Amino acid sequence: MQVVLVSPEGEVADPDSPVLHADDLGIVHGDGLFETMLVREGRVCGLDRHLARLTAAAPVAGLPAPDPGRIEAMVRTGVREWRSVHAGEGMLRLVYTRGREHDPSGDPTLYLTIAPVPDRVESARRHGVRALTLPTAYQPGLAATSPWLLSGVKSLSYAANIAALRHVRGLGVDDAIFVSASGTVLEGPRSTVVAVIDGALVTPPRDDGVLPGTTQDALFELAESEGIGTDQRPLTVTEVYSADEVWLLSSVTLAARVRELDGRACGAGSVIDVADLVHRSAGS
Ligand code: PLP
DSSP states (O other), X not given: OOOEEEOTTSSEEOTTSOOSOTTBHHHHSOXXXXXXXXXXXXXXXXXXXXXXXXXXXXXHTTOOOOOHHHHHHHHHHHHHHHHHHOSSOEEEEEEEEOXXXXXXXXXXXXXXXXXXXXXXXXXXXXXXXXXXXXXXXXXXXXXHHOGGGOXXXXXXXXXXXXXXXXXXXXXXXXXXXXXXXXXXXXXXXXXXXXXXXXXXXXXXXXXXXXXXXXXXXXXXXXXXXXXXXXXXXXXXXXXXXXXXXXXXXXXXXXXXXXXXXXXXXXXXXOSSOHHHHHHHHTTO
């Protein structure tokens, strides 16, 4: 199997060997955090941004601060092994759980895997995606008043996101965009929404409970350095329908243009080459 496993002990292990105990709270309650990163040309794209997001999320999830030195050593070990077994891109998943329910040490569990990038990624990069908007009960501002909802945190409790993807795929499209109770666009189940409107890049505000995307962050930093306007503000679905372009950004796929949303063709060919900017910024 072309999967690399770096065990909680920080060693390359047989990917078929068990890593978790039956009482690990990551499994029992989905209680923990994860990060998914792209391994490309022997390095991890945006590692510092991912570590910063994990570190910021830990207190929100009530977890001890992760040890960046330990994680960096595990990442180095994993990437070295990956290069020796696979020439192409890899998807690195770092898992950080609350640890065992019945372990008096209370230590969190930390391990990582690197696997080949799923086939759907190349198609989404090349051909874009068809998407549907999905309603949610999320009220703008809820993230601030109800931090226990863990919105804006990359929590292991991800089953609803995957169920959303399964739902839209069952309806014959590739991806989804969540919409708040007040009709504003939030994010994809595993991506950040960026629209090109009037020659600027626009994304929903981070305090609206969306995950702070590392790909969007790197894109906006590069875009601003090249004089391209950026904005974080509420976006209505109607605005997104009529945007010059709509993109779904994420660490592994990088940039997928939404070519159709709710059955309507989306704009194509804006003045900004979003895919090029995202691919260039992903190295930063
Ligand atoms: N929003 C959600 C809900 C996600 O799960 C992800 C990534 O998996 C993103 C946004 C994009 O984040 P990033 O660019 O850091 O991969």
